Amino acid sequence: MPNRVLSEALRLIPHRLPTQPSAAERVADALREQIVDGSLRSGTRLTEETISAALGFSRNTIREAFVLLISERLAAREPNRGVFVATPTADDIHDLYATRLLVEPSALEYGSGWSDDTPAELRQIVETARTAQEQGDTAGIAQANQDFHRAITRLGQSRRVDHLMAGVLAEMRLVFHLMDSEEGFHEPYLERNDEIVRLLERGDRSAAAASLRGYLLDAEQQVLRHTLPPSAR
Template sequence: MADGLAADRPLLGRTSTAERVADILRTRIAEGYFPPGTRLPEDAIGGALGVSRNTLREAFRLLTHERLLVHELNRGVFVRVLAVGDVVDIYRTRQLVECAVLHDLGDPPFRLDGLAAAVAEGERHARAGDWRGVSTANIHFHRELVALAGSERTDELMRGVLAELRLAFHVVDDPRTLHEPYLVRNREILDALRAGERTAAERLLAAYLDDSRARLVEAYTRRLTGPAAPRA
């Protein structure tokens, strides 16, 4: 499980800090490398990244504060399994932040290269039948949308929110049903911004997030109450 982390080792640079380790693990969680309920072994992860146990434990502490990990006494550190209430709150935060980004975007033209790349990425994965890849591309789309604000603080906030969102995605049994409808809607938002129609893009995004929340909560509730519900 931890072997793939060795490829991230150069990202640490010469000074391996807990913040940098946390950033790597946060990204891996957001991209689905560590599903909810996964135990994160200190020795394997610390060895893969080449960091001390104290540094890794501090990174774990930071991610626990962000609600991505939980520490269980005498058992270790695990990727958190969200409750339905967490999912609702994540979408409330997304509505507040993402719609505000578009509302305050200013005058066109907008810098949309990152957003366009995320849309193309999702469509490419869909053609290949890679729905986990579509999910990751969707996360990238919303990360790039928030980046339009040009705010490091907003970017940092949404990195944690979107990583938490990915925890919910992993509990859903049918990722295609969950993610496929939003390929078209992502492109509609992109096209509206390309046309300079910021208000239309904001309206599309608000409806998108409402529908996405309802679909995810329904799927999530069904999954958590079924016989194969994951351990909280």
């Protein structure tokens, strides 16, 4: 043991140096980005050959990326036919909200990430949404809304659940792209987020959780109402 100080210092260095992500991951990142931002619409076929040529990676690497995207539910494989950008069904939408209903209120009420600053932080996000609203910035509202729910999820203090919810929110964006119009859809929820924050500011996490449950139940209905039926796509 030549140098005790050294080995102590080394312990502080992150165990895995920041290696560059693998080719498959970079391909998955590129595709994921295009899927969630709507450049690649639901149902689009992801041809191996085309993507291979477009991104400059071999077909095998593309296939590895597909495995990732499929496990994230952003894409779906139809055996011997190909991989397609996922098209969430009404059932999938229900599942998304069932998941959120299970996780978010629980994180809000019992999450150990709670601190005295939490209400103020959430308030901050609501304010951001409000200024976006005043500027008619639909995308900004949507973004702030997502941030709000991610912040709530983070109270749960679980990497795993964070990751789950990241996936959920990504798929939510897919769903939004399926709606007849996202325009004006998020506004009503500003008020409800505000109410949740108000309850938190009063220190009533339980009531806030209940309010959030109501929110999610309503939102599911709204989304289903505004989602085009399969016949129209």
